[in-house]
Amino acid sequence: MKQRQQKKLSRHLFEAILLGDAARARTVLRAGADPERGDGEGTLPLYEAAVSGRTEIVRLLLEAGASPDAESSGVGAEGTPLCAAACWGHAETVRELLAHGADPGLREDHGAGRSPLDWANAGPHPETAALLIAAGAAPRTETV
Template sequence: MNRRTGKRLSRLLVEAAGYGSTARVEALIGAGADPDGRDTDGTTALYVASVQGNPGGVRALLDAGADPNAHSGGPTDGTPLCAAACWGHVETVRALLAGGADPGLREDDGAGLSPLEWAVREEHEDVARLLREALPTAVDGT
């Protein structure tokens, strides 16, 4: 596949993940889209699916080999698990944890908030409970 086609597929994959279309995500991956591909802002499809609370898209991307701990590169992006935790998407958090997301990974190269800190800050108790259970030592800074 040439570079131009790869970029186009990556952009389409990020869009599909954002609109919640699991079938479209799967079709684009089947067509050769890189599950870790990024749009022109550096945003990953997994990050967008996590922000939007799209557990089906998250599972499809993880099944295709997307890195569950990759930092998305857009101006306000971070990790998929932090995004899902911040917005209180319980099923998406479950899918990310099942797919190998590190519940202790902080955003901004370790200088930012952890998923648990996001969940506590935004008062998403169900998500905070899941993350506490996933952590070897529950430390949330609160």
Template sequence: MNRRKQKKMADKLVWAAMSHDTKQVGALLRAGADPDAPDVDGETPLYAAAVQGATDNVRRLLAAGASPDAPSAGPGSEGTALCAAACWGETEVVRELLAGGADPHLREDNGAGKTPLEWAEAGPHEETAALLRAAIRPVAVP
């Protein structure tokens, strides 16, 4: 597939992911869209689905191989999908991301920003925060 077509598919996939359009997400993935490819602004499909609470699309993207910890870089959509979902209290999305291997210890902004738990607690989104607390394992200090 040529580069121009890949970019168009990436833009369409991000739009479909954020629009809760599971049929279009599935069709684009079957057509060869990269589940990690950001749109023209740098937003990833998984981030777009996570911030909008599109749990089914999050599940589809993860099943298609989307990296649960890939950072999004779009204006106003920087960071990981887990941080985005935690920030908005999208508990079911957080659950799917954790099941898909998302690291609850990762901070945004290349390690300088908030963790998903800090976002959930700032919300305040207690159910989401409780889910994240349960998922956090102590990190071994070398």
């Protein structure tokens, strides 16, 4: 697919995510949008959907091939999708990411930062923390 068309589809995908329009996101993905193409700042679609708690769109992106552990690098939008969802206590989104293989122990900042459980506990979001622990996340032993 031509670069120009892919850029347009990507823009439409981000618009659908921001609006919470799952039907539009589905249409754009079916038209060939790359579910792993970041925006101009490096924010990945899955991160954007996860941080906003857009569970249905998260599911669509994962089914379209988005990696559940890909780290976003956008300004103010850096980290993993699971950390983003856990930070805001989006329990349903956390469930969806875990169901699609997201690593509950993966720390952001390429392994040097906080884990999803660190974020859930900082919330505090006990339901989200419980989901992560049930999936195998271990609490950090040193201070964050």
